[in-house]
Amino acid sequence: MKAKPAKPLLLANIGQLLTLRPPGKSSGPRRGAELNDVGLIGDAAVLCDGGKIVAAGRQREILKHPLRKKAEDLDCNGGVMLPGFVDSHTHPAFISPRLVDFEKRIAGASYEEIAQAGGGIRSSVDAVRKSGATQLGEQCLNAWRQMAAQGTTTVEAKSGYGLTVEAELKSLEAIHQSAKQWPGTVVATLLGAHAVPKEFRDKPAKYVAEVSKKMIPQAANKKLAQFVDVFIERGAFSLADAEIIFEAAQKHGLGVRAHVCQLSSWELWPLLRFNPASLDHMDFVNDEDLPQLARRETVATLVPGANYFLGLEKYPPARKLIASGVAVALATDYNPGSSPTPSMPFILSLACTHMKMTPAEAIAAATINGAHALRLAERTGSIEPGKDADLALFDVKDYREIAYWFAAEHCAATVLGGRVEGNRVAGNRSR
Numbered sequence: 001m002k003a004k005p006a007k008p009l010l011l012a013n014i015g016q017l018l019t020l021r022p023p024g025k026s027s028g029p030r031r032g033a034e035l036n037d038v039g040l041i042g043d044a045a046v047l048c049d050g051g052k053i054v055a056a057g058r059q060r061e062i063l064k065h066p067l068r069k070k071a072e073d074l075d076c077n078g079g080v081m082l083p084g085f086v087d088s089h090t091h092p093a094f095i096s097p098r099l100v101d102f103e104k105r106i107a108g109a110s111y112e113e114i115a116q117a118g119g120g121i122r123s124s125v126d127a128v129r130k131s132g133a134t135q136l137g138e139q140c141l142n143a144w145r146q147m148a149a150q151g152t153t154t155v156e157a158k159s160g161y162g163l164t165v166e167a168e169l170k171s172l173e174a175i176h177q178s179a180k181q182w183p184g185t186v187v188a189t190l191l192g193a194h195a196v197p198k199e200f201r202d203k204p205a206k207y208v209a210e211v212s213k214k215m216i217p218q219a220a221n222k223k224l225a226q227f228v229d230v231f232i233e234r235g236a237f238s239l240a241d242a243e244i245i246f247e248a249a250q251k252h253g254l255g256v257r258a259h260v261c262q263l264s265s266w267e268l269w270p271l272l273r274f275n276p277a278s279l280d281h282m283d284f285v286n287d288e289d290l291p292q293l294a295r296r297e298t299v300a301t302l303v304p305g306a307n308y309f310l311g312l313e314k315y316p317p318a319r320k321l322i323a324s325g326v327a328v329a330l331a332t333d334y335n336p337g338s339s340p341t342p343s344m345p346f347i348l349s350l351a352c353t354h355m356k357m358t359p360a361e362a363i364a365a366a367t368i369n370g371a372h373a374l375r376l377a378e379r380t381g382s383i384e385p386g387k388d389a390d391l392a393l394f395d396v397k398d399y400r401e402i403a404y405w406f407a408a409e410h411c412a413a414t415v416l417g418g419r420v421e422g423n424r425v426a427g428n429r430s431r
Contacts, residue, residue: 002183005418008049008071011391012059015078016399017044019056020368020382029299029327029372035361038082038399039382046081047071048389051418056383074420079412080399082363083382084153084184084390085344086370089280089301089331091158091191092143093136093171095127098337111310111338112263115235120337121161121195128161128171136174143334144182146342149422151392151411153184154371154380156331158229160191165214168192172224183416185388187374189227189257190219193237193245208241212248220252227277231259232266239270246274255375261285262306272296278329278373283307283316294325299373302365303333304350305341318355329369330362349406359400389418 019039026034045062047055049071055062062068101119105111114120128136144155157179159171172188179186192211200207219225228249230242237245246256256274260266262281268289271279279293280301293300302316321328330347333339341347344366351362371381380388394402395412402410413423 002180002417004051005048008047008054008067009389009415009418009420010062010068010071010073011046011048011076011081011393011415012073013078014044014046014059014076014081015042015397016080017041017046017056017383018080018082018363018399019384020083020364021384022382027377028297029369029377030364031294031325031327032322035322035364036358038360038363040399044081046383046391048415048418051389053383053385053387053389055385074413074423076393077395078397080394080396080402081383081391082394082399083367083380084392084414084416085151085366086154086374086376086381087147087152087331087334087344088156088278088329088370088373089303089333090143090155091160091333091335092140092155093128093157093159093174094124094161094336095131095135095139096336097340098123101337105311112235122198124161124336125163125197129164129167133170133174133177136171137178140175140178141181143342144178144184144186147332147334147344148184148414148416149411150343150345150409151394151414152342152344153390153392153414153416154187154374154376155184156187156189156227156374158189158191160194160229163192163195163197165210165218168215169218169222169224172219176224183419183421184390185376185380187227187376188225189229190215190225190254191229191231192216193230193241195231195236204241208237208244212245216245216248216252216254220254225254227255227257229257229259233259233263239266243270246271250274268292272298277375280331281306281316282321283314285317285321290321290324290326297327297372299327299329299369301329301331301373302351302355303331303339304354305339305347306333307354308350309339309341315354318351318357322357322361327369327372328365329373330365331370345402345411346406348403352403359403362403363399389415391415395424
């Protein structure tokens with residue numbers, strides 16, 4: 001258990017508070033016009049105690065709360081406060097950047113050409129297999145600290161660069177142990193089906209069996225993962241492979257999610273019977289699948305950082321998904337090959353400029369819908385009494401500036417479980 005703050009915390013003098021409270025009676029992810037309702041309150045304050053939000057609203061009302069006299073104060077200096085970002089798709093368990101791939105891409109090689117030449121995911125495998133859990137854990141912890149400095153308080157963390165039973169479990173153990181040292185929330189995902197390793201290149205069905213019959217049972221028994229993920233793509237895994245892996249995951253009590261429709265189009269109906277928490281990338285989603293998605297709680301998690309870094313002209317079809325009633329989330333896809341960014345504000349900027357989402361839609365997708373993508377919406381993603389005290393303060397006057405300024409650091413403080421991290425706000429905490 002992580003230690004709770006000793007004192008209540010009062011976050012005062014908030015110029016704009018974005019609560020992301022439900023606009024109606026629905027408790028599901030935001031869809032359509034709901035994405036534009038950020039629950040904005042001016043001249044606001046938030047009171048936290050025991051790692052939870054106790055009260056949030058107009059400052060004049062919050063200052064009447066009995067706990068106010070016991071609280072330590074943080075003057076937010078008229079800035080913008082919102083729920084901490086929920087980064088629901090990341091790959092932090094790697095050792096080094098893929099600089100050779102980077103240069104090959106600059107020279108004109110495609111993602112698939114680099115993978116076929118031995119680069120891509122497989123190029124990260126040898127280093128992870130040779131590394132110790134401590135080294136992997138340090139990499140994860142360093143990534144989460146960078147993310148927190150830009151307002152992220154909850155992350156999903158995948159394995160996927162070991163591709164053996166031993167190395168995948170080592171990666172999950174590294175995530176598990178490092179999560180104890182970070183005050184934010186970490187949700188672990190087993191991604192043994194990230195790529196077929198070279199030793200199984202001529203017998204991919206045997207590797208699918210390795211994932212489903214060995215990795216999944218052991219990860220579940222050791223309580224190292226909450227989800228199982230599969231990369232469904234040409235040269236990776238098929239829908240039939242995913243069904244085998246998802247059946248094993250459900251048998252062992254684990255949730256499922258998938259990388260799908262990133263580089264090519266795939267039918268989604270074989271996956272939907274497993275009630276996946278999220279389907280990620282979705283650049284080439286079929287129009288025929290949209291009505292089914294709109295009727296479900298499954299979230300389409302869009303990761304435009306990968307499109308940016310790969311130099312792609314096409315971005316995920318956010319407007320089409322939103323117009324169809326599909327719930328969308330945003331995530332960094334932090335990884336060494338296609339999206340080496342820890343910055344959710346940068347992802348918001350990409351969502352607005354390249355996917356034509358409004359700043360409000362992008363913020364909702366990066367907070368409450370990200371929480372739904374991890375099935376954590378009862379705990380985080382909005383600023384409501386009883387939820388985790390996970391918040392981000394930005395040194396701006398209007399929330400639209402968070403997406404407007406790119407490659408800039410405007411996150412003044414991040415509150416993780418009621419603890420203030422990286423306080424860069426002009427007014428220091430005072431009694």
